[in-house]
Structure formats: structure tokens, C-alpha cells
Amino acid sequence: MGTTHRTLHNRVLAVLGPAIAAGEYSVGHTFTLSGLEQDFGVSRTVAREAVRVLESMGLVVSRPRTGVKVRPQTQWSVFDPQLIRWRLAGAGRMAQLRSLNELRAAVEPAAAALAAERGSPEERARLVDVAEEMTRTGDAGLLDTFLELDVAFHRHILDLSGNEMFSGLAEVVSEVLIGRTSYDLMPHRPRPEALRLHTAVARAVRDGLPDVAEAAMRSIVTEVSDALKEPGPDPR
Amino acid sequence: MGTTHRTLHNRVLAVLGPAIAAGEYSVGHTFTLSGLEQDFGVSRTVAREAVRVLESMGLVVSRPRTGVKVRPQTQWSVFDPQLIRWRLAGAGRMAQLRSLNELRAAVEPAAAALAAERGSPEERARLVDVAEEMTRTGDAGLLDTFLELDVAFHRHILDLSGNEMFSGLAEVVSEVLIGRTSYDLMPHRPRPEALRLHTAVARAVRDGLPDVAEAAMRSIVTEVSDALKEPGPDPR
DNA sequence: CGGATTGATTGGTAACACTATTTATGGCGG
DNA sequence: CCGCCATAAATAGTGTTACCAATCAATCCG
Missing domain, CATH: 1.10.10.10 (Winged helix-like DNA-binding domain superfamily/Winged helix DNA-binding domain)
Structure with a gap:
């Protein structure tokens, strides 16, 4: 801090x-x-x-x-990173997480599509490495490392989109991912389906398939927002 | 000013x-x-x-x-409204318009879907009025009034989405719409297809059909971004 | 009821002491 | 003679104080 x-x-x-x-x-x-x-x-x-x-x-x-x-x-300038951080830290946390997730649901699929079209072949290929590493650490239950990779994955896609405004959301997305796990809004072990989808996005981006990348990313973010709609931390 | x-x-x-x-x-x-x-x-x-x-x-x-x-x-805080205005006013204008349009293409369809789910019936119905008024003024060639209505239409949807971050983009979207016409990046007479799509969005929102509203809005914003990609009349 | 008055509060200026950071210096050891 | 480290000096932001000007909401009075 x-x-x-x-x-x-x-x-x-x-x-x-x-x-x-x-x-x-x-x-x-x-x-x-x-x-x-x-x-x-x-x-x-x-x-x-x-x-x-x-x-x-x-x-x-x-x-x-x-x-x-x-x-x-x-x-208020609701996109100001400083303001977002203040709200995530205090009372408005859940409301802020919810609206940020809706924003993610809108932006990240579009960013994935653009990333598949732009970005150098090497950088696009690197995304697959990250996704595979995520699968490994996720299966192994290394939650901290997994979180870091997850953050890196999403940030990389936003950067590859070549749109500075999408890149500008990277910091915020990171805080959402981090906040989500630290407030127990995530399954303690990454779901296999989620891991599969991350790999699918990475491969589609690498292979220059915008529509496929967009669809797979949409599955990721809508799945997450469904999870957030449920009342509390998952029982069981 | x-x-x-x-x-x-x-x-x-x-x-x-x-x-x-x-x-x-x-x-x-x-x-x-x-x-x-x-x-x-x-x-x-x-x-x-x-x-x-x-x-x-x-x-x-x-x-x-x-x-x-x-x-x-x-x-830079690329979402800061003040910074966006500064860039729209100066050298980075075209680049800023391009990235803002990609952002719109991502956000506005999602906002339309949410607007169809949330928002009071009366407010959703009001959207149809605006759309029909747009058609009238558009056909009549009243460009200034049409622009005002267009701005009101998109702002209204962003507000109806019930997501403060989407609402927060209303000001920026307005400036894009205004800037676009004042820099001759728009057809001087609204295209009938665009008018039809606005009405389609409005009706879908009124009738509570998120998927239809989202699809129609996506047609609007991608059509626009296609228009921006064309070289166009180089200002200055 | 309307217009002048007023005083609370921000806006702006000036001068100065403090503090952090870079750069230069000098002494020491090798 | 060279290299290195400690130390001093120069520099620019940081923080404080005091004071006056401009503004404007509330009040008072004709």
C-alpha cells in the first residue's frame, strides 16, 4: 500500500x-x-x-x-483511478465492483477482438504462454501466482488492443481482479471452464481470429458477472 | 465555449x-x-x-x-473529461475520436441492453418519442435540431443503463457526436438506415428486449466506426 | 418589494523558512 | 594517479504566514 x-x-x-x-x-x-x-x-x-x-x-x-x-x-469523474480506489476501499465497494464488472463485460470482449487484429505476432503469442501458465498454477492451487497471471493476462489484452482508452482501464481491471479475490467473491480454486476459456481467448488472439476471441472473452466476463449477482460468498 | x-x-x-x-x-x-x-x-x-x-x-x-x-x-488519465476535451481541441483530435468511437462501440450496445432491463417503463417509452422526433427532423433536414436529439438519445440510453460509469460517458459521447458533425465526418443528411436503427433500439428498449436493443445499437456504432475508418474529408 | 449594504469566504500576492535531491567536491585508500 | 565514498553546496519544490482584493448570499432599509 x-x-x-x-x-x-x-x-x-x-x-x-x-x-x-x-x-x-x-x-x-x-x-x-x-x-x-x-x-x-x-x-x-x-x-x-x-x-x-x-x-x-x-x-x-x-x-x-x-x-x-x-x-x-x-x-463525479467516475473514471478517475484515484476516485475508483477510494470507493473500492470504503463503503461503496460492492456497488463499485458491480459497475466496474459491467464495464469490463462491455470493454474486454471488444479489446480481445482488437488485440487479435493488431499487436505484433510475438506479443500475441506470448499471451498463450500466460494462459498455459495460468492453467498450470490454477490446477496446482497456487492462488497468489494465479492471481498475478490473471492480472497480467487481462492487462496484456487491453494493451494489445492498441486503444489507449482500453489500456487505461488496465489498472482498474487489476484492482477489480484483486479486490474480487481478497473479498471472497471468487471460487477458491479456479474453475476448469474459466481456465479453458482463457486459453481459447489466447489462441484466438494469437491466430488472428477477432470474432472467436471476442466470443470467448465474453463468456469469461459474463460468467464472472453472474457470480457477482449472487448474494454472498459461495456456500459449500 | x-x-x-x-x-x-x-x-x-x-x-x-x-x-x-x-x-x-x-x-x-x-x-x-x-x-x-x-x-x-x-x-x-x-x-x-x-x-x-x-x-x-x-x-x-x-x-x-x-x-x-x-x-x-x-x-495519463485518458478518461478525464478535461483531458479528452483538450485533445479533441488540438492536434490529437482524430486519434482521440477514433479511440472514443471504439469505446462507444464497446459500451453503447451493453448500455442499451441494460437500459431495456432496468429503467422505468415511462422513461423507456420516452426514448421512442425521441427516436421518432429524430426521424422527423432528419427527414426535414433540420441538422442542428437533429444533432441535439441524437445527443439526447444516446445520453438517455447511457443514463437508463443504471450504471454510473456508463452515465459518466454521456458527456464524452456528446462531444464525439458534436465534434463529428462539426468536422464534417458525417453525411450532411442522416442516412435512412441510421434513423431506422435508432427507432429499432428505442422500441426494443421500451419493450424490454435487451438482446434486440443490443444488436441494433451495435449496428449503429459499427456503422459509424466504418465511416470513420474511411479517409474522409481531411480537415484543415 | 426591490435595491443597497455588508461581512463571510474564497481568490490572489508576496516573502520567507524548510526539506529533499542532485551534483560537485574533497579526502582517503589502493 | 585512480577510483570510490562521504560530505558539502546548490537548487527547486514544499510548507507557512500575513495581507489585501473580489465575490456574493443574506440582510436591512426605503
Whole structure:
């Protein structure tokens, strides 16, 4: 958790951001700079810098005479990686995971298709290696290593898509995969079907078959979102 | 063009941001705060606030003794609406439009499917009204009104999806639609096929048919991306 | 009821001390 | 004479304080 608390305003953000993101302050609640100065024991400059960042994320607006007002969620920059992290860390975690998974379900199949069309042959071939390694570690029950490979697999496809916006989701997808396992939303042993599908995606990408890659990836992500719809951690 | 130049640091951002986003400063180029103070004729505080915002978008890093360094594009928050606007305004316009369209092609069909499942019957029905109005104005050749309706149509579907991240793309999709017409990347008269498809999406959503809505929307967005792939009238 | 007043709060400037980091220096051992 | 490491100096961001200007919601008064 080496979150960069290098500067003072980042330390203020690390407290204020998650609190606002978690809805601990009602929409319309207003802070004052002097209030923030006192609460955090920082100078005006630092408080202002923190507010500027929150403002650029759409979490608050700052106006003279009014103060720093919390905006409704609909105005937030919901794709900001920092905001996503704050929400994953706090109360909105499940809601955030759900919407992120719906996003994945939409984006990753498209990314797989593009990856099959673009990307160098070597890089596409490397994907098969990762998939096979996943099968090995999955069968062996090496969960930590498996997670790392899973993350690498999905990130690689997003990068191969050649679309910077898809690549930009890699970080977020990683956090979803990690968060999912650490909150027991995953079967403790990877399902054979899932492993088979990952290999299918990899081979289709390697062989330059966009439609096949897209379909296989769609199976992966919809299977996952079905699992998330079920109430709690899987019994049995 | 009412971009909020209310504050001084926003005016600095309005110049610095687009310049960096357009790649006018090579990766690794370093500014100094005192340099920015002089170039823009602002105080240190203002320069620092601008840098803080750029930093939170991943465009630069600020370190002691080193200065404010431009980061490689792979580190940028490519979903930040502000950054997207800057790129659409400048040199990276076509590239940005292309990646945004690929994103739309992935997201909007999924959003249409979700909209058919969720959302109140009244709101879903309203979509049909918009589609029919589009057909009327389209046939009549009222291009400005048609664009407004088109924007409203797509925004409405993204909102009805009930996924805040999809809704969060509404602003961006609007800018794509607007930018597309204002840069002559669209037929000057809406194609009858496109009008028919919009109506088909609307009816499927109203009738609660996710698969039909998804398929029809997919036809819309892939048709558009095909149009973008063609060389087209080179602007400028 | 409408327009002027006012005071709370952010916006902006300036000057200075602190701290981190790079670069240069110098001394020491080989 | 060379190489290496410790140390000092230079430099740029970081943080603090104080003060004044601009804004605007609320209030007061004609």
C-alpha cells in the first residue's frame, strides 16, 4: 500500500477523498478552508491544493462566500483511478465492483477482438504462454501466482488492443481482479471452464481470429458477472 | 465555449493543458514553478495549483530539485473529461475520436441492453418519442435540431443503463457526436438506415428486449466506426 | 418589494523558512 | 594517479504566514 503520501496535500486527500467518496458528507455539505486548515493542522496553501484536486475530480465546487460544496455523485469523474480506489476501499465497494464488472463485460470482449487484429505476432503469442501458465498454477492451487497471471493476462489484452482508452482501464481491471479475490467473491480454486476459456481467448488472439476471441472473452466476463449477482460468498 | 475561466489557475490550465496534451512538450520536459510564474504572470500559489491539477491527471510529476516533468502518455488519465476535451481541441483530435468511437462501440450496445432491463417503463417509452422526433427532423433536414436529439438519445440510453460509469460517458459521447458533425465526418443528411436503427433500439428498449436493443445499437456504432475508418474529408 | 449594504469566504500576492535531491567536491585508500 | 565514498553546496519544490482584493448570499432599509 505505498500510496504516495509524499506531500502534505496528498495526506489531506487520503482522508478527505475517501470520506466524500463514501458519502460521509451529504450532497451540498460545505467545508470552509479555515475549517480544513484546523481539522488537518495544515496551512491554507495546502488546504487549497487539496480542494483544487477534489474540484478537478468533480467531487466539490469551490465558490467565494459559499465555501467548498460537495457535488452530487452524477457530477463525479467516475473514471478517475484515484476516485475508483477510494470507493473500492470504503463503503461503496460492492456497488463499485458491480459497475466496474459491467464495464469490463462491455470493454474486454471488444479489446480481445482488437488485440487479435493488431499487436505484433510475438506479443500475441506470448499471451498463450500466460494462459498455459495460468492453467498450470490454477490446477496446482497456487492462488497468489494465479492471481498475478490473471492480472497480467487481462492487462496484456487491453494493451494489445492498441486503444489507449482500453489500456487505461488496465489498472482498474487489476484492482477489480484483486479486490474480487481478497473479498471472497471468487471460487477458491479456479474453475476448469474459466481456465479453458482463457486459453481459447489466447489462441484466438494469437491466430488472428477477432470474432472467436471476442466470443470467448465474453463468456469469461459474463460468467464472472453472474457470480457477482449472487448474494454472498459461495456456500459449500 | 463557456469554459470556466473563473479562476486564474484555470486560465493557466487552459493554455498549459492543451499544449501538453497535444505533445508540444516532449516527454521528460521539465518546467519550473518560477518559469511558469513568469510565463503566465501569476503568483507562485496559482502556478502550484495548476500543477497540482495536471499532476492529478497524470500529465506531469512534480519533484523537488527536479521540477515539473511531463510524463509519457501511457501514464495519463485518458478518461478525464478535461483531458479528452483538450485533445479533441488540438492536434490529437482524430486519434482521440477514433479511440472514443471504439469505446462507444464497446459500451453503447451493453448500455442499451441494460437500459431495456432496468429503467422505468415511462422513461423507456420516452426514448421512442425521441427516436421518432429524430426521424422527423432528419427527414426535414433540420441538422442542428437533429444533432441535439441524437445527443439526447444516446445520453438517455447511457443514463437508463443504471450504471454510473456508463452515465459518466454521456458527456464524452456528446462531444464525439458534436465534434463529428462539426468536422464534417458525417453525411450532411442522416442516412435512412441510421434513423431506422435508432427507432429499432428505442422500441426494443421500451419493450424490454435487451438482446434486440443490443444488436441494433451495435449496428449503429459499427456503422459509424466504418465511416470513420474511411479517409474522409481531411480537415484543415 | 426591490435595491443597497455588508461581512463571510474564497481568490490572489508576496516573502520567507524548510526539506529533499542532485551534483560537485574533497579526502582517503589502493 | 585512480577510483570510490562521504560530505558539502546548490537548487527547486514544499510548507507557512500575513495581507489585501473580489465575490456574493443574506440582510436591512426605503
